[in-house]
Amino acid sequence: MPDRLVWLLRHFNLRARVFQAGVLNCNASFEAQSGLGYLHVLKSGKVEITPQGHDPILVDDPSVLFFMNPTQHRVQPAATGCSMVCATFEFGLDEGNPLLEALPELTLVRLGDAPILGLTLRQLFTESEEDHCGKQAVLDRLCEVALVLVLRDLMDQHRLDVGLLAGLADTRLARAINAMHAEPNRNWTLEALAGEAGMSRARFAVHFRDTVGMTPGDYLGEWRVGLAQSMMLKGMPLKSVAGEVGYGSASALSRAFLARRGKTPTTWLREHGTKCSP
Template identity: 40%
Template sequence: MIENPALARSHDRLAAFLETFPLTAVPCEKVGQANLLIVGSSTERQPTEILFRPRVVPDLPEAKVMLAGTTVDFGGSINPLVGALPEEITLPLAEEPHLAALAVLVIDETERRRCGSAAIRERLAEVVVVLAIRRAIAAGTVNAGLLMGLAHPKLHSSLVAMHDAPARRWRIEELAAIAGMGRSRFICEFATTVGTTPVSYLNGWRLTLGRVRLRAGKSVKATAASVGFGSAASFSRAYSRHFGHPPSESREAKGG
């Protein structure tokens, strides 16, 4: 059976984030610089777990040692998914045999330094990060927010729809239908789970995309149209309220 790419995309909770915020991974040798670490005991030097901290660089207990490390950038504070992830994602390799095999390969490429080792380590690190985020989404969270919404068996479909088509003039009834709910239940469930209303969430996502496109050098007018605003003026007002500064400042900061 051949899977319909459009249908597969409609259920992919990470696709829009990976397209909007390119995931980059750079191998590094120092614990204080890596936020994705393959960790082992200081005595046996065998990989026991993978540690990913999306927003901070971790220190390690004395009993553990970094066997391979990577500095991962997934858009930083601009990416709402990064902000929603837990401070630390730990992947015990005893429970994840496929990751254990990846960890061994990364360590081998780190130690032997053959042609193309850096590129292999970068690609493997990207795979590991996506798998770690998948696990975080599957685990959900006890706190309302994006992660809890993406983990929700019904609401995640409406979130994916908004992420994939931000410029569309979404009606609550359409989003509720995508989630398989009635209008009133959808509004209530969305607010309880995500922590905001569907309209507010969509507006925030549009403005976040706008910020990314402004930093890429797009004009305010073109950006406004691409994220669903009727005019540059309405986009600028909403942008200033949301971020505390006008769009022009984001364009000027595109190189920073």
């Protein structure tokens, strides 16, 4: 099967920043900050994670927990403390990123259930306990690798029932989704997408909606606008972006953008401190 994450990782930049590495023996609270997710990796000990408005979750064996979307939460180690690596991360966009909308508020993967994470996390823990030059950069990169491996595990083990990763976990739907990701500027029809999946038009439409949570047309529209946001943040002019993502003109892209984001590209870019190039 082709790489199911290649286009997401190419267009939406993943960046992590480790701020805790080692023994944690006091409570810590984390505010919801726009565009920031949180990653917590428990090496040993026990810890309670309490998202705002939810009951505490006790984690008492090595695990990876991450909040993909900005979520206020509290981390409370057991009286004897615990060993943890914690990081913030960004995934390119605080809205319009399909991964941000595809995952639950909190994702918990116990390492005993995901051996694929073992080697990377052993390196992460080793680096966190030693004092070498470039330590911060290595910790940050290893956390980024860990996040990608968690996403891979969620797909490979079919841990999610609905959403983008559930769609990418389905061999037939993944072919259609990858095709949209690779060629957003193509004039995709339902028949053409069903052909990519090797399914009938009617069966594909129902299966896609039930698995991904939206129609193929809606997903394609969201992908195109999200991709346009990423390109505009990199300074690409609106007219060029429109052609790249499948709209015949800058005005056509602006209309689609307004319909899906409730604001024009110019307004959205201004809110992100960037000017819109025509």
